[in-house]
Amino acid sequence: METIVDAQNLRKTYRRSDGPDIEAVKGVDLSIRRGEIFSLLGPNGAGKTTTISMISGLVSPTEGDAVIGGHSITKQPMAAKRLMGFVPQEIALYPELSARQNLLFFGRMYGLGGRKLSRRVDDLLAFLELHERRNDRIDTFSGGMKRRVNIAAGLLHKPQLIYMDEPTVGIDPQSRRRILDTVKQLRDEDGMTVLYTTHLMEEAQELSDRVGIMDHGEIIAMGTHAELTQQVGEEDRLEFTVSGGVADGAPARIQREVAGVTRVLYDAPEQAGAESVEPAAARLTVFARHGRTALPPIIQVLDSAGLVIQSVAVREPDLEAVFLALTGRELRD
Numbered sequence: 001m002e003t004i005v006d007a008q009n010l011r012k013t014y015r016r017s018d019g020p021d022i023e024a025v026k027g028v029d030l031s032i033r034r035g036e037i038f039s040l041l042g043p044n045g046a047g048k049t050t051t052i053s054m055i056s057g058l059v060s061p062t063e064g065d066a067v068i069g070g071h072s073i074t075k076q077p078m079a080a081k082r083l084m085g086f087v088p089q090e091i092a093l094y095p096e097l098s099a100r101q102n103l104l105f106f107g108r109m110y111g112l113g114g115r116k117l118s119r120r121v122d123d124l125l126a127f128l129e130l131h132e133r134r135n136d137r138i139d140t141f142s143g144g145m146k147r148r149v150n151i152a153a154g155l156l157h158k159p160q161l162i163y164m165d166e167p168t169v170g171i172d173p174q175s176r177r178r179i180l181d182t183v184k185q186l187r188d189e190d191g192m193t194v195l196y197t198t199h200l201m202e203e204a205q206e207l208s209d210r211v212g213i214m215d216h217g218e219i220i221a222m223g224t225h226a227e228l229t230q231q232v233g234e235e236d237r238l239e240f241t242v243s244g245g246v247a248d249g250a251p252a253r254i255q256r257e258v259a260g261v262t263r264v265l266y267d268a269p270e271q272a273g274a275e276s277v278e279p280a281a282a283r284l285t286v287f288a289r290h291g292r293t294a295l296p297p298i299i300q301v302l303d304s305a306g307l308v309i310q311s312v313a314v315r316e317p318d319l320e321a322v323f324l325a326l327t328g329r330e331l332r333d
Ligand SMILES: Nc1ncnc2c1ncn2[C@@H]1O[C@H](COP(=O)(O)OP(=O)(O)OP(=O)(O)O)[C@@H](O)[C@H]1O
Pocket: 014, 022, 023, 024, 042, 043, 044, 045, 046, 047, 048, 049, 050, 051, 089, 199
C-alpha cells in the first residue's frame, strides 16, 4: 500500500540552560499508509505532540526528516503542508467571533474565498453537527463544541492527511462520540489518512488500523491490534485491589504455586508513616495463561496471607496489556 508519511530517525532534543537536556523524541521511524487511521498511543510526556509537531513542520527536528506525499517537511515545507490539516491539542480559536466567522477567517488564511469557501464552511459545520450554533460566539461554546470547530478548521482545505492531537481530552461524551465517528467517516467516506494521538487505549483500539505505542520518546511497538496483542501471547491479566498490604511474600507464592502464572506485578502506595494503622489498598497484577482457572487458587493464596480483596477484574489481552508487558507500568497514570 502507498505510504503517505515516511519519517526516519526523528529526534528532538530540547536544550535547557538550567538542567539536563530533554530528549523528547529519540529516533522515531514512522510510516503511515494512505487511507489508514494510525494512532500514537502513549502516556503524558511520551513525545506524541513533539512527533506530530515535527511531521507537520511546526517544530524542526534535531535530527531526521519526514517525507509527506513525496515532499520533505524540512526541505519543501510548503508543498508538504498543503497536503495536511492539523488539529492541535490546544484550542486556537477567536473567542469573540462566531463559529462561522472563525472558519471563514481560517479559510482565507489558506487562500480560499468567495462562495466556494462559504459553501465549504457550511458543509463542515453540518458535518460536525454545529450548524444550529454557527452564528454564536465561540466563548459561549462547550469544550467539545470548540474542539469540533477546530477539527472543521483543519479540514477546510480538503487535506489528504489530517493530524489530530488528543482531540477528545476533557470533553463531554456526546462530543467525544461525534469526534470518534467523524474520524472514521473521514477515512471511510473521503479516503482520508488520519494520524491520531491519544493516551486512551479504548480509543486507539476502536479507531485504528494500526497503532504505534510510544513511551519516553520512542515507539516501543507498532502494528495492528492483533499483531500487538500477539506480542503478549495468550495471557489474561488479573487485576486485584487488596487492602492490608501484600504480606508474607504473597506475590512470590502466587507465582510459585499457581499453575499458568508467568508474572506478578505488585504496586503498593507509599505508606504515610511507620505508625500508619490503615494501610492504603495495594494493586496486584497477575499474568496467567488461563485467567479464570487461575483465579480461585490466587484468591486462596491472598486469603491465607491475610489480605482482603476489594476488587478483581479479569482482562483478555489488549493494548493496555501490551504496554504493561513492555514497560512494567500502566498506561493510565
Ligand atoms: N517546547 C518544549 N520545551 C522543552 N521541553 C518540551 C517542550 N515541548 C515538550 N517538551 C518535553 O518533551 C517531552 C515530550 O512532550 P510531548 O508534549 O511531546 O508529550 P505528549 O506525549 O504529547 O504528552 P501529553 O499526553 O501530555 O500531551 C516532555 O518531557 C515535555 O516536557
